[in-house]
Amino acid sequence: MGCSSGRPIRRLSVSESSDSIEYKMYEESESPNPHVHWDDSDEEEDDDDYYTDHVMDASMNFRDRVMSSKGPRSAGARSRVTTTSAGETFDGGSEYFDIDTMTEGRSEMTDWDQEEPGIHAPSLSLWYNDEGPGDILTQDVYVPKVGLTKYTYYCCLQWNAGMNGGGYCGIQDHPKGHNYIFSLWDPIDTDKKIKPIYVGPGTIYEPFGGEGQGLKTWNFSLGWEPDNWYTLVTRRWDDDDRTCYGFWVKHHLTLEWTHLVSLEFPVPGTYFETLTCSFLEDWEGSGDQERRVHYQNGYKHGLNGKWLPFDKAVFSMVNETRCKLFENNYDSGVLDDTFYLHSGGQSMPTGGAVNGGMLKRKMPQKPDVLPICVYLSSVTAEEVSWDIPTGSVPQFQYIVYIDRMIYKQEINSEARTCKFNTPPTELVELLIEDIYGHAVRSRFKVSNPPDCDPETRKRLEVYVPTASH
Structure with missing residues (x-):
């Protein structure tokens, strides 16, 4: 994408x-x-x-x-x-x-x-x-x-x-x-x-x-x-x-x-x-x-x-x-x-x-800029990682939710990985905000026991923006 x-x-x-x-x-x-x-x-x-x-x-x-x-x-x-x-x-x-x-x-x-x-x-x-x-x-x-x-x-x-x-x-x-x-x-x-x-x-x-x-x-x-x-x-x-x-x-x-x-x-x-x-x-x-x-x-x-x-x-x-x-x-x-x-x-x-x-001059009332593109590339028992393709608006901050609670929030344009202290048991969510304030949210539902093979706990799906301004 x-x-x-x-x-x-x-x-x-x-x-x-x-x-x-x-x-x-x-x-x-x-x-x-x-x-x-x-x-x-x-x-x-x-x-x-x-x-x-x-x-x-x-x-x-x-x-x-x-x-x-x-x-x-x-x-x-x-x-x-x-x-x-x-x-x-x-x-x-x-x-x-x-x-x-x-x-x-x-x-x-x-x-x-x-x-x-x-x-x-x-x-x-x-x-x-x-x-x-x-x-x-x-x-x-x-x-x-x-x-x-x-x-x-x-x-x-x-x-x-x-x-x-x-x-x-x-x-x-x-x-x-x-x-x-x-x-x-x-x-x-x-x-x-x-x-x-x-x-x-x-x-x-x-x-x-x-x-x-x-x-x-x-x-x-x-x-x-x-x-x-x-x-x-x-x-x-x-x-x-x-x-x-x-x-x-x-x-x-x-x-x-x-x-x-x-x-x-x-x-x-x-x-x-x-x-x-x-x-x-x-x-x-x-x-x-x-x-x-x-x-x-x-x-x-x-x-x-x-x-x-x-x-x-x-x-x-x-x-x-x-x-x-x-x-x-x-x-x-x-x-x-x-x-x-x-x-x-x-x-x-x-x-x-x-x-x-x-x-x-005439111009739009807000910037004509597409929201950030984010690929949720991997979720394992140890970490969640994501990719942002060339050409996308840069990342401003990320928020990681584990089992519906905020686990980590950081303003960092370069971060692409967040490590877990303990394995998630129900749901992992990743919200990325770009430098213009658009937000993109990705979700991964844990359907296997925490001790399963990490290779089975991957998802390659792109989510459309859920909020923007």
């Missing part, structure tokens, strides 16, 4: 000429017509005005919150960082993002302005309409080949800037390669440190400093390619007096999911509380080169169990001295129901690139 994403693979087709670059979207099945959806109703306008004002008000507080805590979302830009695995060093930094992103065009001279005046591409941001706390964030990201430029951060998700549990994740075109990155800022009211609790193959981690302090994780070995879609998912959960955050990615072409890292944050009860943000940033100063990124299928899972789609976004452009030479070279808008950001080179503003303006 296989698994799929539940929707056709989508790619962006880019054609170049001497005069312009044309972007269009196509699907392997049907393709919707590109459009920007605007609702002209008075009630919708009132709601949009409230949302835009709310975003801009929140952004004006962004600087104050960050500066009064541990700094903005930079994670050691211009610093020398040492890896924890191979002993290799990375020069030049990789996570600078200017705090002025949502300040309605206010400009300030910074150290970077003085060092490299005018040569950066403008930093661009999208702020989504997902007000309220949540426990899951997800979004797809796509970089066309013509938008690929080194020293670029294509941030997919940022949350809680200047607050406990603040962080961000995305992909980068780094001098060392195409990497995934996931970072959390240190807590603001304790000296306790963030710790890794799971580190996937190829993932490295280290503290970062500079503007803001915290723990940075990145993975160069998995890699990503232009002209391909990738899904990024982060989920938080409680663990005694701590909050944990996991990070998973999916390559749409291969359908392969990878659990890159999970971190332990030393403060309990932190959630994805703020509006979620995506940004496009030139951290080195190569504004003469174009960079472009597309986002789709963005959602927050609220604590009430409902999904909040990123179907509206407020666009913001940083107007600062360090991008003076390229301050008019940027764009943003909606293309085939994807939000895009475009900066540097010969890019120019279009109708959607209004600083503080709102973009809209």
Whole structure:
């Protein structure tokens, strides 16, 4: 039994000429017509005005919150960082993002302005309409080949800037390669440190400093390619007096999911509380080169169990001295129901690139993702084991019931076996929850004495989901 994403693979087709670059979207099945959806109703306008004002008000507080805590979302830009695995060093930094992103065009001279005046591409941001706390964030990201430029951060998700549990994740075109990155800022009211609790193959981690302090994780070995879609998912959960955050990615072409890292944050009860943000940033100063990124299928899972789609976004452009030479070279808008950001080179503003303006798109009310596929592969007197095929949504946690009582419950994406202290006598049940919250339950009824041949106590049957949200 296989698994799929539940929707056709989508790619962006880019054609170049001497005069312009044309972007269009196509699907392997049907393709919707590109459009920007605007609702002209008075009630919708009132709601949009409230949302835009709310975003801009929140952004004006962004600087104050960050500066009064541990700094903005930079994670050691211009610093020398040492890896924890191979002993290799990375020069030049990789996570600078200017705090002025949502300040309605206010400009300030910074150290970077003085060092490299005018040569950066403008930093661009999208702020989504997902007000309220949540426990899951997800979004797809796509970089066309013509938008690929080194020293670029294509941030997919940022949350809680200047607050406990603040962080961000995305992909980068780094001098060392195409990497995934996931970072959390240190807590603001304790000296306790963030710790890794799971580190996937190829993932490295280290503290970062500079503007803001915290723990940075990145993975160069998995890699990503232009002209391909990738899904990024982060989920938080409680663990005694701590909050944990996991990070998973999916390559749409291969359908392969990878659990890159999970971190332990030393403060309990932190959630994805703020509006979620995506940004496009030139951290080195190569504004003469174009960079472009597309986002789709963005959602927050609220604590009430409902999904909040990123179907509206407020666009913001940083107007600062360090991008003076390229301050008019940027764009943003909606293309085939994807939000895009475009900066540097010969890019120019279009109708959607209004600083503080709102973009809209049509999208489903919840992620179009099939539940996890689980094979209950073996039940013996000593253990129960299961398999999850390639292409399935990753496991988040499992619960094993023995004779209708919970025997073990564990949040663990990699576990595939649970051993018994004593043999079950009546019923074994296995419930698997995936990272999106879908649940699949399998049952095995014990019909032989506990001391029978273990080979007779196997079952190879796949159960359909019993609950999902």
